[in-house]
Amino acid sequence: MIETRDLEIAAQRYLPRFVFDFVSGGSGQERALRNNSDAFEQIKFIPKTLNGISSPSTSVNVLGKSYCAPFGVAPIGMLGLVRKGAETMLGRAACERNIPMILSTAATQSIEDVAKVAEENFWFQYYPTQLQSLNDSLIKRARDVGCQTLMLTVDTPVPGRRLRDVRNGLQIPPRLTLKTIGQLALRPRWAIERALAGTPELANLGPMSGEAQRSFADTMRLLSAPSMTWEDVAKLREGWHGHLIVKGLLHPDDVLHCVTLGVDGVVLSNHGGRQLDSAIAPTAMLSTCRQVAGDKMTIIVDGGVRSGDDIAKCLALGADLVLIGRPFVYAATVGEQHITGLIDLLVSELENTLSLVGVPIEQLAEVLAQNLGKPS
Template structure:
């Protein structure tokens, strides 16, 4: 990873290592991909105003979330099918998160199992639930996550239907993969990735395999998952999952104030304001844009987190200044693990951690609990009021 100094460097290194069909799966959004620009621009439009003559000789970026203190105010968001980019990537990410003392959310489309995560990183591992059309499957996954000792269940609600990911369609990214001659020839230019793929084959959706037809291979399990996911969800399902899950319960994908208020009334412990990394609805606003209204609507009744668009340590601090308690990154650590396995994931974490530390020093903030809207440029008084926790 020579020459990798930031997340974008890591992105370029991942692009060199991965064939186009795999890299585009990580990189792409939906339709015109305006949402990808919207997410990043929302952070870039904010400005941090430094305070000087402050003692920043020691700086502490530790953050407490649901009663546990983590080393940094960010965690690893769920990223599906990571095993395609490097065999064993899910558990490499979990291990890197555990060693860095940050949370890791195992994707509902993981290629490792809930039980593997429970053995490797029970105190840092969360599980993302993609609800199944067969309610018994969802209930059993919740029981498995409980038995594995995972601390937090994350119900993702922003996939009511499968999205229109046109990059994937053009590349033939489906299950089974429809590899054109051009795609196969392009993959030959990435021998490091190709060797792993030929050795290990198509990765299995391990958490879904027990429910698929007996003897199903990886492609058959994936076909089964396609029939079960994008399941219709209602608030009654939220209530049912809340009753089944005994510990911290989070809803991921909330973007509307009314949904946030409803979640709080049902005993949800936290929400992750997210537009799924701009991979579902292309014309959605960015989470950062809608966050102030959600914060004002629910106050301190729930823990408010955010993902989508975080590319720099400064982005994390901007979100915290607006009242976000914790942010999650997905693509950054996925680039890292694709490039360098566990070491690459650790490198991505350390890049963000270093940027947070340096930015805290630059703005005169030795501790995260001192962050607030006074560190943000307020061009108009109504903007200042809207952004103030």
């Protein structure tokens, strides 16, 4: 693997079309999806020279814990669709390389199984469901496995319109139709492995997962909380004594709300371009949100990050940590050793960028073109 794109190509060769589309696709016309990557094109560095930065450190301290690199595995629902055991593979690799791994509420492996392998690097992403008893039990289970960081996702009041999934008739669990059978015939390895592994289920949503097959959008609807308000965030803040992070913000007013409520961190995110199609790229909001939040709040960002260079740009703009979604899904698809391979690749790319811009990781803002008032 020379770049993260190689993993995407390999995953596309292995996965049937409806699964690859589910992972790689966005909502609507996929404007936000494209824009997330394009936004990185506009960000430029003005390097400094002769500073002797030949073996730069990539470690960072986030929420009181030291990590080997400033990135983590983003929460991804239904990961078992790509490969059985994908969540524990990611958790193991994250623990081995010491980066955070965030398990989705919509995971296909249990909180307990993944926390066991991810150890202190385990964070839990929380979608409040429409069943209060289920919500209470999710939070209790996260607490009982020793999870220190809870990430509440708030950008799914309703599911995004993911047209590829609608066209493919994606169902959870997947259903055989003439169209999907045709796609499976072109990917026999995945089809055989899946048949042997059994149907992936939403492992943490007991009362919901056992029910009948639904379209993917209907499954998402069950995990959506259209009536959630800031009062609910305040209640969660009161009841959760670990670190609380709110994921899926873009507006500085919302970041300010989080500061006021004593939330520890935010994830600036448009859900990887899977929700509001015309959402701004999160990187475009970083500087403003950092100004609003001040230095104390942890700011995390995600969407379209595909290289160490991209990670450096996010840090230069004010992020403390970056989340990476699809590349980790592709790595888990291709095989467990590719997950540590991806982490190592991103770390070495980041080291390379730091050496070339000529400043240590905590001083990246000094070489950002826009901070120097130069045209980018």
